[in-house]
Amino acid sequence: MPDNQGLIRERLGKLWLETRREEEILLELADHLDDHAAALEARGVARDAAAREALDSVSNWPEFREEILAAETEEAIMNYRTKALWLPALCALTLSNGCLALMQIFGVPAHFYWFGIGKDVQALCEFIVPWIISQPVVGAVAAYWSRRAGGTVRYQLLAALAPAIALLGLFLLILPWAMIVDKNVAHHVKLGAFLILTVTWVLLPSVPLLIGAAPFLRKPHAQA
Amino acid sequence: MIGIDIKIKRGSGELAILALLDQEPLHGYEISKRIAQVTGGVLQFNLASLYPLLYRMEKRGWVRGKWEETKNGRKRRCYHLTRNGKKQLAPLREEWGMFFQALHRIAGVAHAG
Numbered sequence: 001m002p003d004n005q006g007l008i009r010e011r012l013g014k015l016w017l018e019t020r021r022e023e024e025i026l027l028e029l030a031d032h033l034d035d036h037a038a039a040l041e042a043r044g045v046a047r048d049a050a051a052r053e054a055l056d057s058v059s060n061w062p063e064f065r066e067e068i069l070a071a072e073t074e075e076a077i078m079n080y081r082t083k084a085l086w087l088p089a090l091c092a093l094t095l096s097n098g099c100l101a102l103m104q105i106f107g108v109p110a111h112f113y114w115f116g117i118g119k120d121v122q123a124l125c126e127f128i129v130p131w132i133i134s135q136p137v138v139g140a141v142a143a144y145w146s147r148r149a150g151g152t153v154r155y156q157l158l159a160a161l162a163p164a165i166a167l168l169g170l171f172l173l174i175l176p177w178a179m180i181v182d183k184n185v186a187h188h189v190k191l192g193a194f195l196i197l198t199v200t201w202v203l204l205p206s207v208p209l210l211i212g213a214a215p216f217l218r219k220p221h222a223q224a
Numbered sequence: 225m226i227g228i229d230i231k232i233k234r235g236s237g238e239l240a241i242l243a244l245l246d247q248e249p250l251h252g253y254e255i256s257k258r259i260a261q262v263t264g265g266v267l268q269f270n271l272a273s274l275y276p277l278l279y280r281m282e283k284r285g286w287v288r289g290k291w292e293e294t295k296n297g298r299k300r301r302c303y304h305l306t307r308n309g310k311k312q313l314a315p316l317r318e319e320w321g322m323f324f325q326a327l328h329r330i331a332g333v334a335h336a337g
Contacts, residue, residue, distance in 0.1 A: 032275075
């Protein structure tokens, strides 16, 4: 008989419930799998195949995990999301912006480039290369933290990309505001500036953030 | 086997579980086996669909899980219908009866009642 309790624990990961309750759930689910496999064996299925088939009756373990948490308490699902998404994302945001602030305080030189965004109009772009180089570490920390907390790959990605997503959100808020309020600058110039800001502060940092996160992106409890 | 939408399945599952536990306390696997047997496989609950439902019902106080030793000496978590669960049975039966009658009127779906 396979160690169904261990296999379930591996797939469900930590549920963040009271230890006794968590153990009870694992034991109960393992009992169910044992019975299921035994019933299959009784129907002539080979032992290994029966154990595998019983385990494969759950097609989506992360979803099953969320269903259990949702059933247990509304609070638990909040805790799960907080632990697996919001905290790692906040950590990434703080690290990323902290690095940027420190580099500006210590006068790390920035590279400036002019981009043409309209007739006789140019936008100044600022690249702080050491900051961009530091971003893989931020992405890695966030993705690792999210995975350790049982986050799905989507949560791991969102946490790792949090600094870029936050800036994109900020730009998306500023753009319509600038379009409506600031009447002295032509709309195509504002749009051009928005696109350049998005490229330099959102898309460009997203690449190192993803590179850092990539080695840690994994289904939290992927089937073997 | 007929595919049944998950929400309808969940709602009907609650009624099925309450009705089964009204007869005798059962553990999870036995509940899923009985449901499949009695409904001829139309309603089937596996690990992922049964336990969240049972845990939700337990939180609501409709059923109570208790570790008990079975005839073969194995400890199993058996579910008992609580007084509160018993109170839910009649209104749920009525609700589902009305649902099938309504479906029958609109779409000619025959109900078992």
